[in-house]
Amino acid sequence: MDDEALTDALRLAVDPPDGVNVEALHDLIRDDQATAWGISTVAAHLQVSPHTLRYYEHIGLLTVPRDPSGRRSYDAAAVRRLVFLTRMRRSGMPIAELQRYVHLVDAGPETVAERLDLLLEHRDTLRHQIAQLQLSLAATEHKIAAYTEGPRP
Amino acid sequence: MDDEALTDALRLAVDPPDGVNVEALHDLIRDDQATAWGISTVAAHLQVSPHTLRYYEHIGLLTVPRDPSGRRSYDAAAVRRLVFLTRMRRSGMPIAELQRYVHLVDAGPETVAERLDLLLEHRDTLRHQIAQLQLSLAATEHKIAAYTEGPRP
């Protein structure tokens, strides 16, 4: 059930249906303090390796509770942060910037302005990237058309 | 060969999102047969370093004519190929794939089908990337909205 919810959240994150519904994603992974997940479960759902999850923790991007025998036990907060982290990574945010961001988050509410700056900057980067990719896509499609239609490409 | 397609790719390069000098690119494609450009000129216009241009040549992505004293003298064909190469690189195509592609181009017209496959595959990659980035953008904008609009209760 919770596992399913996580799966759904991640499917939304990776492979969006027609409308992008950020609200829904947000709801799907909201607090749910009963359950916890093992490292390989989380890794599989986020499409990263357990090694990577340990690495992220090691470099201070998040802290993960342990079970009595010392194993990582990812709670809802950890998973939510990981969803954020992996999405930012996939969209090209460098790890150093993620470290800066989570440091601000952990520092408390007086850093909100700075976090906002960081997000605004990333938004601009994303828009720029999308524009560039669309241009590359147009160029690629044009070349494809030249190969398929034109007798002398 | 596919000079025309490369030229078209260059034409599509005319309106990059930020910074790239449109006039400069026009300079680069004007005077097709008469002129040649030095390495630092080309590097500046393509926004890469001369080191990178030598590197691309070294790994076989293109060949560049030399002037009588042995210096690189980029002609229109070389520049067109570099426009293509840099565009593909910026849109995430790995160098190994570029090597494969230019190898096919250099192998002659019987490799057209294979080149087309490669381009189709890249097109799909681009579409997927764009979709992902748009989702990340939506998520980022949502977070920004949460910070700016919602006065925290």
Add this chain to the structure above:
DNA sequence: GGTTGAGCTCGAGCGCGCTCTAACCCTTAG
């Protein structure tokens, strides 16, 4: 209760794509 397998830490290694250095060569301005 022994074996299998997953997780743990620590630290080294790696693949990619440049990026830089060393040592030398040419062209051009003063």
Add this chain to the structure above:
DNA sequence: CTAAGGGTTAGAGCGCGCTCGAGCTCAACC
């Protein structure tokens, strides 16, 4: 005629983001 400044080569080095291995502990299943 000299000196600056950019070009040439081969090859080493680097930053990023993992990725893997060694050697161990622990839990679970037959």
